[in-house]
Amino acid sequence: MYRGREGQWAFYLHRISGVAVLLFLMLHVLEMSSSMFGPEWFNALLAFERNPVFGLGLVLVAALVLYHALNGLRIILMDFTSWGVRYQRQLWYGVWVLYVLIGFPMFFTMLGYVFGGGE
Amino acid sequence: MQVTLKILRYNPEKDLRPHWESYKLEAEPMDRVLDLLHKVKWEQDGTLAFRKSCGHGICGSDAMLINGRNRLACKTLVRDLGTDVIEVEPIRGLPVEKDLVVDMEPFFKAYRAVKPWLINDDPPPQRERLQSPEERARFDEGTKCILCAACTTSCPVFWVNGTYIGPAAVVQAHRFIFDSRDQGAHERFPVLGSTGGVWRCRTAYNCTEACPREIPVTQLIQEVKRAIMFGEF
Structure with a gap:
C-alpha cells in the first residue's frame, strides 16, 4: 500500500462512500418500485426490512453519505478557491470535526430507532 | 549501522513476476539510498539494475518507491527513513523492464502531448520577448520540474486509469499556459480537456507529497482546471 497522507485517504474514502451510496440508491429504487405489484408486496417488503440488519445498514449508509457530503464541500473549496489546496489537510480535519458534531447525534438517534423501536 | 535493504527484483528472462530479495550491509546514517544500491551492485550482486545519472537530484533518473513513498534515491538519506529496514520498489504504473528500471515511454508520450515548448507565431522582436518579473513569477513553480515521474507514478488515478496524462504533463502544460509570451493554449486544450486530461x-x-522539487503539483493542476473552466483558453 502506497503510504500517501491525508489527501490519499480522503480520496479513497470519498470514492468508496460514493459507490456505496450509489448501490444503496439502486436498492432503494428497487424497493420503492415493488409497490407496482400492489400493497401486499410493498408492505411485506417493508415489514421484512424491519429487521435490525437493515436498520444497521441504514445507519452505515447515513455515515457514508455524511462523509461524502462534508468531503464534497472540501473538494468544492479546493476546486473553486485559490487557497483551498493549500489548506486541504486542515480542511480534512475540519470535515472530521463536523462529522463528529453532526454525525454522532444522528447515529445515536437512528440506533435508538433500530433497537428501541423508536419514540 | 547494519541495514537490511529489500529490493523488488525482476528479471524478464527468468522471472514470471517480481520478487523481494534482501541484502544486509553496513551503512552510515548519512549514506543515501543510492549509495546502498551501489554497494549491493558493486559488492554483492552485479546483476542489479537501476537508473542513476547525476546523483544530485537534478537529472531525475532515480525516482523509486522507497519505504512506501516515491522519492529520489540520491536525495534520500538512511537517517531520514528512521528505520534499518529499507524497501525499494520500481515506481508504479509504468511497465518494469528489469529490477528498478521502468519503461518511461508512456510518461514521455504524455509529456510530448501537451506541447511543452513556447508557441508564439509573432515574428521575434529585435532583442527579446520582454517579460516583467511578475509575469515570470507566475509560472516559476513549473520550471523546477526535472521529469523524474515521482508525481505521476504516485497518482492512484494514473495507476489504474491508463489514459490519464498524469501530474507531470499538466505541470509542464501549466509552465507554458501561464507564460505571458506563449500563445499555444488553444493547441494544448484538446489534450488537457480530453477524458485523459486534467x-x-x-x-x-x-x-x-512526492515531488522532490517541492512543486505544489496539485495547486498547478487546479489552476489549469480553472483556466479551462473559466474560459481563459
Missing part, C-alpha cells in the same frame, strides 16, 4: 485528477495529493 479532469481525471481527483486531488489525492500524492503527487504534491
